Amino acid sequence: MPLTALDHVVGLATVAFAIAALILRRRASNSLPLPPGPPKRFIVGNIPDMPTGQAWLTYEKWAKEYGDIVHLQVGRQDIILLNTYEAAFELFERRSSQYSDRADHIMLNDFAGFSWSPSTMRYGPEWRRHRALLHRMFHPTACAAYVDAETRHARALLRRIVRTNVEDPMVHIRHTVGALVMDITYGIDVAEINDPWLALCDNAVEIFSRVAVPGAFLVGALPFLRYVPEWMPGAGWKRQAREWKTVVTRFADAPFEHVRDAMTSGQTYRNCVVSSLLADFPAPEDSLAVRNVGAIIYAAGTDTTAAILHIFLLAMVLNPSAQRSAQAELDALGRLPTLEDRTKLPYLNALLKEVLRWHPVQPLNGGHVSTEEDEFRGYRIPKGTSLHSNNWAMFRDERVYGEDVLAFRPERFLVPKPPRDANAVFGFGRRACPGRFLADNIVFLFASYMLVGFDILPPKDGSPVEARFRSGFFSPPEPFKCELKPRSGPAVQTILQVGAEE
Numbered sequence: 054m055p056l057t058a059l060d061h062v063v064g065l066a067t068v069a070f071a072i073a074a075l076i077l078r079r080r081a082s083n084s085l086p087l088p089p090g091p092p093k094r095f096i097v098g099n100i101p102d103m104p105t106g107q108a109w110l111t112y113e114k115w116a117k118e119y120g121d122i123v124h125l126q127v128g129r130q131d132i133i134l135l136n137t138y139e140a141a142f143e144l145f146e147r148r149s150s151q152y153s154d155r156a157d158h159i160m161l162n163d164f165a166g167f168s169w170s171p172s173t174m175r176y177g178p179e180w181r182r183h184r185a186l187l188h189r190m191f192h193p194t195a196c197a198a199y200v201d202a203e204t205r206h207a208r209a210l211l212r213r214i215v216r217t218n219v220e221d222p223m224v225h226i227r228h229t230v231g232a233l234v235m236d237i238t239y240g241i242d243v244a245e246i247n248d249p250w251l252a253l254c255d256n257a258v259e260i261f262s263r264v265a266v267p268g269a270f271l272v273g274a275l276p277f278l279r280y281v282p283e284w285m286p287g288a289g290w291k292r293q294a295r296e297w298k299t300v301v302t303r304f305a306d307a308p309f310e311h312v313r314d315a316m317t318s319g320q321t322y323r324n325c326v327v328s329s330l331l332a333d334f335p336a337p338e339d340s341l342a343v344r345n346v347g348a349i350i351y352a353a354g355t356d357t358t359a360a361i362l363h364i365f366l367l368a369m370v371l372n373p374s375a376q377r378s379a380q381a382e383l384d385a386l387g388r389l390p391t392l393e394d395r396t397k398l399p400y401l402n403a404l405l406k407e408v409l410r411w412h413p414v415q416p417l418n419g420g421h422v423s424t425e426e427d428e429f430r431g432y433r434i435p436k437g438t439s440l441h442s443n444n445w446a447m448f449r450d451e452r453v454y455g456e457d458v459l460a461f462r463p464e465r466f467l468v469p470k471p472p473r474d475a476n477a478v479f480g481f482g483r484r485a486c487p488g489r490f491l492a493d494n495i496v497f498l499f500a501s502y503m504l505v506g507f508d509i510l511p512p513k514d515g516s517p518v519e520a521r522f523r524s525g526f527f528s529p530p531e532p533f534k535c536e537l538k539p540r541s542g543p544a545v546q547t548i549l550q551v552g553a554e555e
């Protein structure tokens with residue numbers, strides 16, 4: 054139907070109104086106060102208040118003291134913590150065009166060699182190009198392509214556990230997630246022990262976790278230090294960064310070149326994320342983005358996914374009745390589950406939601422930086438503020454989850470009107486984790502296979518298992534011992550068959 058003159062007038066009036074509202078919001082915001090927060094000291098602001106260990110407890114305390122939105126000032130940097138889902142959703146999702154930038158990570162990008170990483174790239178066309186490639190390979194339907202590999206590796210995990218009977222199965226879980234990611238991304242099979250690919254990749258990921266910790270390097274707060282010559286006393290960080298950069302660059306280049314060279318020289322290669330993207334985007338100017346996407350899958354996807362499985366394992370040791378309920382549901386299937394079975398497994402689904410909520414693997418999400426001055430709930434948000442969703446406080450909100458927020462209780466998600474799930478752990482808006490559907494499938498398959506195959510028990514030596522978590526950029530459990538005891542009956546037969554067939 055053609056547009057009438059009235060439609061045009063209404064359309065123009067709506068646009069004019071929206072622009073006027075935006076201008077007014079900005080004008081008004083200049084005179085507004087900053088959000089509340091702990092008192093600031095001269096020049097240093099809140100630097101002395103910033104927590105080191107178990108930082109999430111301090112952030113939660115501030116949330117209780119100052120409310121949904123807390124302002125901190127670290128040197129000259131404005132930081133805002135968003136303590137409720139509603140606040141994070143409003144800014145990161147509804148106003149995502151203003152809240153999708155990242156901070157200038159001087160140490161990470163300019164010195165340690167991570168400038169290729171889409172996760173730390175500034176908001177703009179280059180980031181968008183990478184993001185489109187990630188979306189193409191990891192949207193929910195595209196993830197179906199990886200299910201065979203996931204199933205194969207989940208079986209391999211059971212075999213490894215049965216064979217070695219270790220006290221800390223995380224060593225196998227971490228290895229298997231790494232092997233799966235190398236398989237999906239590069240079509241590379243890794244060795245059972247001492248694999249050089251995994252050694253290189255894990256080395257780079259370790260460097261990332263050391264450098265990404267906010268405040269770990271002074272040059273982040275005092276950018277002029279970047280000009281200090283390497284030979285000067287106190288500039289050891291620069292020499293160290295040069296070594297790190299060599300490792301990080303090799304990590305991004307070597308597996309990518311392995312696939313590209315096999316393709317161009319006519320050798321056989323396995324279909325994988327990198328080969329598909331190179332085939333679909335053969336132009337030389339695209340291959341750098343393909344290389345970067347390959348590297349970020351390992352860097353962003355391996356430790357995170359393994360950490361969720363680590364939290365799952367801990368929750369199972371500490372909550373035997375939840376474990377038994379999930380096992381009973383799986384046993385009723387009479388075989389190892391597939392992703393299609395998920396609709397038949399409501400308890401297991403609730404249990405995995407509770408794993409994400411009980412201890413968020415990133416208690417405080419990495420920052421979204423605002424690109425314009427803004428107003429929110431009567432407060433001013435300066436341009437360049439680094440905003441973080443406070444997952445820990447969100448997932449412990451008694452108004453949402455009830456009084457027993459500290460308990461691990463999957464049943465909270467099984468009532469007719471369940472509370473919101475904890476998917477906020479994958480972030481919000483345009484920067485939300487593009488690998489979340491892949492991670493979700495891996496966690497479901499690995500966790501359900503372990504539940505079918507084993508009783509997950511406290512360690513045989515009777516030493517206590519406590520819920521203690523590491524501080525830092527990520528927060529996996531502190532290492533703990535447990536026993537994975539093969540279950541009797543058909544489940545054990547399944548494991549033995551798995552062992553026999555591969």
Ligand code: HEM
Nearest residue numbers: 172350353354357358478479480481484485486487488492
């Ligand atoms: C359970 C495992 C995972 C968790 C908890 C997780 C969590 C996150 C979070 C919190 C962010 C930042 C979101 C934000 O800024 O709002 C993120 C970003 C990202 N994740 Fe994941 N992630 C996981 C697995 C993966 C996997 C398997 C991949 C690989 C396909 C991946 C790739 C990325 C990338 C590339 C980004 C950067 C996005 C951007 O800045 O545009 N992640 N992830």
